[in-house]
Amino acid sequence: MTKDDFWQGVRGGFPVMVSASPFGALFGALAVDNGFSVFDAVFMSATVFAGASQMVGIELFGHNVQPWLIVLSIFAVNFRHVLYSASIARHIRHFSGLQKFFAFFLLVDPQYAETEKRAERGEPVTFAWYLGFGLIIYLPWQVTTLLGAIFGQMIGDPKAIGLDVLLPIYFMGLVLGFRKRDNWLPVVAVSSLASVAAMHFVGSPWHVSIGAIAGILLAACLPLSKRHEEPVTLEHEV
Template structure:
């Protein structure tokens, strides 16, 4: 009995530790949620549809791409394919985080993958890299506030979005790259970080100029990952078992 009490209180404290770590993500994603809502209505979505897309897709960049194409009256299958392409990076996150959460019950894993976003992966992976286990309570504490705020703020943005005066002067259109750059810098201590970043940057810029958006995301990512795979293992700091 006492063991249960101890494990329950540990789960609670793990959950709140996750919630604390989620706060920067909640704050950083708030402008994008509001912006998404505003742009969605602007591109012909209803408030309910903007809310539904945030609740079901829960992927900022792909939602932005989706509503942009919707506003341009692109064929529905192409919109869905573009959402898939922008989100294709999650296949790689999923493969990475799968190693960390394989011990969870299957329902918890199914839920865990649903809230697997860029920052969720980055923070959970950082915890695993520091030698601590990634528990369900901690992971949920990290992801749930981001999800709840994202959905609510999207709906608010859809309702009040047209009141935002000058999005350019407020720099809203460029907050996303700043945020992503910060995440990239956070991984700088990893082996092969610089060559991977350079390869991905070059490949994504070339793909952006030739194939076009949104494929530059997948193509650039594959270039960086392939480089890490091709370089001899002793450079990458793995597989050096005595």
């Protein structure tokens, strides 16, 4: 049932929305602090819709960095989405062209993670479920950005109210959620070490792409488990 799927998606995305809300508000507040108007902050949340990269963007804009470098940095922080959309292609082949457009626009980390988990459990990845999950994150992201931008001055020091610890813990929860996958521990170990080394020697935000590629290359080189022996066929898309 389409309607049931939609509401199942909304329920699934609800905890994500709750944990993302402080960051939406924080983004709004920091954006205003960096010279954005309230409109600019919401405009960025509505069009870019990628929290970590939005934070990087306002930080660089506040320091008057050249426009091409701001866009390149946002591209680098978001580069992991290339991997998501490659990985998710297997599960959303049945979407129409317009549905795919919206699906990719809404493809944030938890959306990707939950789509993979849903497919792994053998449940159908319907557009209604995907849209429900995406909208319960996307729409409140705009509202919390707006509220954060308006009441920005009241947040004060995010560390004093413990906001800085939420994002890493949330991402760590997602990492733990994939611990049943093949070669999980070596991949996590290598990506972690490579990202820390890259942070030190190359700098942020490239540590994200470099660390990710290290773990992915390792997974491609390690011995394959039995279920990977048969190649999976993918119908050619028009």
